[in-house]
Each structure stands twice: as structure tokens, then as C-alpha cells.
Amino acid sequence: MFNGLKTYGSTDLLSKLKGKKPFFVCIIATTATANIPGITGAGATPELMEYTPAGDVELIIRGELRCCNIPPQTIIDGASAPTPAMLTKAALELTNVPYLIADAGSRIKPDVPYLLINNDHGEDIRTGTAVKDPKKIFEDSKLIAKELSKSVEYLVIGESIPAGTTTALGVLTALGYDANFKVSGSTPINPHELKKDVVMEGIANAKIDIGNVNPFDAVKAVGDPMIPAVAGMVFGSDIPVLLAGGTQMAAICSFIKAIDPEFDFSNILIGTTSFVAKDENSDLLNIISQIGDISVNVVDPYFEKSDNDGLKNYLKGFVKEGAGAGGSILMALLLGYSIEDIRKKIEEVCK
Amino acid sequence: MFNGLKTYGSTDLLSKLKGKKPFFVCIIATTATANIPGITGAGATPELMEYTPAGDVELIIRGELRCCNIPPQTIIDGASAPTPAMLTKAALELTNVPYLIADAGSRIKPDVPYLLINNDHGEDIRTGTAVKDPKKIFEDSKLIAKELSKSVEYLVIGESIPAGTTTALGVLTALGYDANFKVSGSTPINPHELKKDVVMEGIANAKIDIGNVNPFDAVKAVGDPMIPAVAGMVFGSDIPVLLAGGTQMAAICSFIKAIDPEFDFSNILIGTTSFVAKDENSDLLNIISQIGDISVNVVDPYFEKSDNDGLKNYLKGFVKEGAGAGGSILMALLLGYSIEDIRKKIEEVCK
Numbered sequence: 001m002f003n004g005l006k007t008y009g010s011t012d013l014l015s016k017l018k019g020k021k022p023f024f025v026c027i028i029a030t031t032a033t034a035n036i037p038g039i040t041g042a043g044a045t046p047e048l049m050e051y052t053p054a055g056d057v058e059l060i061i062r063g064e065l066r067c068c069n070i071p072p073q074t075i076i077d078g079a080s081a082p083t084p085a086m087l088t089k090a091a092l093e094l095t096n097v098p099y100l101i102a103d104a105g106s107r108i109k110p111d112v113p114y115l116l117i118n119n120d121h122g123e124d125i126r127t128g129t130a131v132k133d134p135k136k137i138f139e140d141s142k143l144i145a146k147e148l149s150k151s152v153e154y155l156v157i158g159e160s161i162p163a164g165t166t167t168a169l170g171v172l173t174a175l176g177y178d179a180n181f182k183v184s185g186s187t188p189i190n191p192h193e194l195k196k197d198v199v200m201e202g203i204a205n206a207k208i209d210i211g212n213v214n215p216f217d218a219v220k221a222v223g224d225p226m227i228p229a230v231a232g233m234v235f236g237s238d239i240p241v242l243l244a245g246g247t248q249m250a251a252i253c254s255f256i257k258a259i260d261p262e263f264d265f266s267n268i269l270i271g272t273t274s275f276v277a278k279d280e281n282s283d284l285l286n287i288i289s290q291i292g293d294i295s296v297n298v299v300d301p302y303f304e305k306s307d308n309d310g311l312k313n314y315l316k317g318f319v320k321e322g323a324g325a326g327g328s329i330l331m332a333l334l335l336g337y338s339i340e341d342i343r344k345k346i347e348e349v350c351k
Numbered sequence: 352m353f354n355g356l357k358t359y360g361s362t363d364l365l366s367k368l369k370g371k372k373p374f375f376v377c378i379i380a381t382t383a384t385a386n387i388p389g390i391t392g393a394g395a396t397p398e399l400m401e402y403t404p405a406g407d408v409e410l411i412i413r414g415e416l417r418c419c420n421i422p423p424q425t426i427i428d429g430a431s432a433p434t435p436a437m438l439t440k441a442a443l444e445l446t447n448v449p450y451l452i453a454d455a456g457s458r459i460k461p462d463v464p465y466l467l468i469n470n471d472h473g474e475d476i477r478t479g480t481a482v483k484d485p486k487k488i489f490e491d492s493k494l495i496a497k498e499l500s501k502s503v504e505y506l507v508i509g510e511s512i513p514a515g516t517t518t519a520l521g522v523l524t525a526l527g528y529d530a531n532f533k534v535s536g537s538t539p540i541n542p543h544e545l546k547k548d549v550v551m552e553g554i555a556n557a558k559i560d561i562g563n564v565n566p567f568d569a570v571k572a573v574g575d576p577m578i579p580a581v582a583g584m585v586f587g588s589d590i591p592v593l594l595a596g597g598t599q600m601a602a603i604c605s606f607i608k609a610i611d612p613e614f615d616f617s618n619i620l621i622g623t624t625s626f627v628a629k630d631e632n633s634d635l636l637n638i639i640s641q642i643g644d645i646s647v648n649v650v651d652p653y654f655e656k657s658d659n660d661g662l663k664n665y666l667k668g669f670v671k672e673g674a675g676a677g678g679s680i681l682m683a684l685l686l687g688y689s690i691e692d693i694r695k696k697i698e699e700v701c702k
Contacts, residue, residue: 114467116464116465116467140464150447
């Protein structure tokens, strides 16, 4: 449909959303799971990791940091790639789409105005007690989406939570999906064994009967606060929802299906980056195929054409996705901007 | 223009807004000024006073209380009147207008999802140091209004802050307006002398040169956190703004004019209740006339036709206004509902 876009599954909803009015929400949260050494590439240093969601949204809104001094980024062997929030910022600036930040539970609060859905950050999923009250987060998030969906034509929902692919694996596993070695990660070498061990420890501690657990109990045990917040937005919205993310959004779809096995996914799209979709160390499409017929839309900003070394590192498996980057680029495509316009804007924003 | 509406000043903007799409924001805050005995009628008891803003928005969103057990109301000599939040709730339910709650600084936080603009509640204005950083509240509120104004045609902004008329008097006085004995109040007998004394103590302690003070310094000294939040929304909005309130909104207009003496008020409306406008113990129109040509629109829900004793007490000077009640009724009129429909809905909501 557009240069730079490849769709897996139906293009029906995508066609309907062309030129339509979106509202973008970036939901941030933290989980203490991210403190496990080696589990995430978020943050310039391990100490800065937890500042990533707050830093991301400060950059999006203010174009400058308030919570810390060093921008969120992924650094490996001295090479670095900027936070995907810069891709999102570029798409928002280009399109002038209205947006809000929502906090579903971050330990470090951003210095920006934001929607407060939940105050408590997620705990280490190894404990088996990761999220205090996922049902309340879900219900309150529904209330917000109900209001936001009244004045636009579709919602775009992104997320920023370090170690979010591990908690995604937790929920997928608890709900009975085969997602080991299939979730994405922010580093070229994905620590799959570690993620699996962490998840299995949490599942054991929560005494979860895999594949036979209430979905809210699954999130409570081995999920994160962002998951019920995004799912609540989907249930609260009266309009289509573009889930802007990769395997974490797949986990949310599995959670949605577990809440309502008859859920109609024809009003839902996943929008993510080619860095996730092409990654040989994860398998988004396989996870999705286990859940149902969900349209997966993959954008490729052709960073090989860029002079920016940080962006080029995305091609090597750095970062891949986050803060709604892929979905916000898809949103810009739907609003008529070319992938070349979008990449140029990303380069400009990264300067 | 409508049965139940009387306009003072231009009807130009009002005519333009007929049938247009609004977004409603209720901004809550608290000020320790409200703890001064006798200064406010908010709350069933003095202890419950501070729960009024949180309770108001819990009732609007959830239809039930979470922060406390007794609903916000004004009780005098055993007679009570329900919080004006019930009027707002009725207008929102009738019209299905999208809305959000915003916290500009409340000591008691509501158990609802809300936009967090500022965390620090206002201090007693007698100290002369009432609001920590009004400029930051103003700037952050601008950011929110910029986003919210992208997808609708006008904003409606209400407030809930006990003792807000006293802090309004503070700002009006500091900025050089003659507002003594002219601000409204939530009780039939308005404690004007007390309000004046409180304001003058704050002005003295802040060493304010009356009529010759930076507007942000005036709010910092003797204002409240709601004032810069509402003003920020006005400056951040790219669309018209209906200020839903009485003399507190007049104080905000004085603050706006002090920030920008050339400010164009033709895109601003005040919408309030007949209980404020007809009150012989205050003088909204006089205050407005000192500021400039601002359209004041007064709605009368004809509570004398109601069987509800609590609502009838509004006719005796209880409550009068708050939580955007008058402006939200005006919004419903603009959307084609009759004043009879609206009163019936208010009666239903109050049951």
C-alpha cells in the first residue's frame, strides 16, 4: 500500500484508516525485572536504564531531558543507537497528531504533564507477584480510552518499558503460548535463555498452571503494569486501535484473547518496525499466528540510506522498537507522508 | 439565544460555537487557605472540605465515592445542597462530550485516572507564598491544551477548589482590581470581611506592590495552583475556550490580561450559573467590566421547578457554582439540549 510498508494478514482496516484522524498515546511503566543484569539493552548504563521511559517522553514532549543528563540509548561495545522515542517524536512533529503520555506505573516519573493511570511500578517477575492490581489498571485505562476515542477516528498506542519483552514472554507463557526464543529484545544478541529462566522462576513461584490461568492472574504474577493499561485502552475504545509495538503487543493480544475468547481483532492493527520483523532472533509472526488473525504491519524507514551512525545501528539489531516508533511511522504513512519524508524528519530530530 | 440563557456582552462567539464539538476539562486543586474556619462552605464537615475536589471528580467519572464516605455538599443549619459536580455530571452524560480530569495540585488525590499537571497543593495565602511554581504549572498546562485542542472545536474548562473565591480575590487585588465584596462564595452569607483580611495579610507578607506586580508573582503569593493551570490552557489552546465558572474565572481573566495586555478575549467565553449572576453579595459583571470586553453567559436551570430540595437550596444561595457546572450546562445548550432536558437529567443524577 505504501513504499516502506509490508503487511502480514488483512489490509482491510489499514485501507479504512487512510487519511483518518488518530490520537497517539505513549504508555510508560517500569518493572524491577529490568534490573536483572543482561536482560535489557535500554539505557546508556545499567544505572540509567530505569530512566528510559521518563527520558523517552521528556524528549518527545520537551525535546530535552529533565529526569537525568544522558539521553536514553542502547550502547554495545562502544557503539550506540538513539532511543526509538526519537522516531516517534519525528512522526508526531511531522503529522501534528494530538498525543498524551500515560503512566501505567513508573518508578522514575517524567517531568512532563501526563495521564496517571497507576502509580505503582512493576516488581521483578521472578517473585511471581509482579503487578499489584492489573484489573484496576485495566478498568481505569478503559475509562480514559472511552473519552479519547470520542473525538478522533483511531487510537495509536505505544509503550516504553525496559525488559518489556521478558514480561511479554511471561504473560505469553503463562497463557499457554509457545514464545520461548520468539520475543524480541533491544540488543543484537537476545538473552533468550535468561528471559526463559526468569519467566519460569516467576511462574513456579506464582504456582501458575500454564495455559489454565485467569489472564489477570497471569499479568499479576509475571506481567508488567503496561500490559493491562494497553489492553484496557483496546477494550475502552469505540474506534479502531493501532498497537504500536512488536512482540510486547503480541503479548497484549494474547491477554485480550484470554479476557474475551470471542474478541474481534478486525478493528486492531499491529504496527511495528522491520527491525523487529526481520530479526532472526525473534518471531513476531509466529506468536501472532498462535493467537489469531491479526494484521501485522511492518515499516522500514530504510536507515541504510541514512548518514546517521546511531540510526544505522538499528540495522545491526540495536533497539529495534519502542515508544510506539513503528506504529507512529505507520500513522504518518497513513496520513500521507512518504517514508523518505519520515526518515529525513527522524534524522533532523536526532541531530 | 436559548431559553435559560442570558448573555452579557457579545454573542458572536456563542453563535459560532452552536453545535460545535467541545472537550471538557475539570481542573482540581486544593489550597490550605480553605482550612481557615468559616471561609468556605465546601464539604459536609470541615474535615471533609479538603475531599471536595477529589470527591467531585470521583462522582463525575465513577458515580461513586472512593476517597471518602460522604458526598461533597454544602450544609447550613441542617439544610444541604449537592455539589455542583452533579450538574456537570448530568451535562456530560446527556451530551456524551469527551472529558478529562486534571490535577493542578490537590492534597487529596482522587481515585480516578487524571492528567497530572502539578503535584503540590496550594498553601495558605496568608503566608504570602501560596503556589510554588505557577510558571511551570502554566507552561505544562499549555502543553496539554495544545494537544487537546487539535481534535475538537472548543475547550470547556471547569474547576473545583474550595476557598477558590478567596484566592481569586487575592489575585484580583494584587493585580490592582477592586474586587472586595464582589467575589462569590458557596454560602448564602459571604464572609467578605474574612476574605479581605486573609488576602491583605498575604499581600502584606509577600510585600506586594498592589497593581504593580508580575502576574506570576501575584499567583505565587496569594493565588492557587488552579489559576495558572486554567490560564495555561487558554494560552495553549488553538481553539476558543469556554471558562466554566464565576468570579474565579474572572480572576483568571485578570491574570491572562496581566500576562498579555493585548490578549484577544473574543475567543473566550465565561459560562456560569444564575446563582452566581443574581447573587446580591457578589458582583461578577462589575469585576469583568474592570478587565475588558468578555462575554459572560449565565444559565438558569430553573431549580424552582424541581422537586429536589437539595437543588432548591441553590436558590437560597447554597453552593452557586463549581466543577464547571454553569459552563457545562451552557455546553449542553449549545449542543441542542433544552434547559428542561438538562434539569431533568440533573434531577436524575442527584437521585
